[in-house]
Amino acid sequence: MITAFQQHGHGDDVIQLFEQMLREGVEPDYITFVSVLSACSHNGLVRRTMESTGLRKETGCSWIDVWNETYVFTVHDRSHDETEQIYEMLGRLKELVKAKGYAPDTQFAINDVEEHKEQSMWYHSERLALSFGLISLPVNAPIRIKKNLRTCGDCHTVMKLVSEIFRRKIILRDANRFHQFADGSCSCKDYW
Ligand SMILES: [Zn+2]
Ligand SMILES: [Zn+2]
Secondary structure, eight states, X not given: OHHHHHHTTOXXXXXXXXXXXXHTTOOOOHHHHHHHHHHHHSOTTOOOHHHHTTOOOOOOEEEEEETTEEEEEETTOOOSTTHHHHHHHHHHHHXXXXXXXXXXXXXXXXXXXXXXXXXXXXXXXXXXXXXXXXXXXXXXXXXXXXXXXXXXXXXXXXHXXXXXXXXXXXXXXXXXXXXXXXXXXXXXXXXX
């Protein structure tokens, strides 16, 4: 069913069904993951609007495993049971990283309205996954996130700062490589 939705370009239905599967404890197999990934890459809704403005961009999805369950996040995702706490944590993160000197690098924002750039970038899928990890995992546990696309430079900066502020190891596997963030720096030395 997931594959059928994906083949017909119903990206939202793919994600919804996938999340339902996970909630109900149905183990996803290889085919399911491939379909979910392609749906994320070819979500017809995307962000349609972009084609009409001459832009094309794949949808980013991030995954995180918490207590043997896999949780999927898309940009601006509000579909999770703990959405309120996740967004609360994200708001807290913003203040903490700003206090550490973070300034948003809006070249990574796809929203073309200047005043919305910073806002839209703050809700990239890996940051939602990161916040969820911070509120759900034990304080010493490393946070492992996977992403179907290359992570953006701004998320990379945020991950570095969060690793320092929370003294947490964050491992992000993006489309290009593994990033291991610890004590404010990344194993890739900012080249990736
Ligand atoms: Zn990003
Ligand atoms: Zn890195």
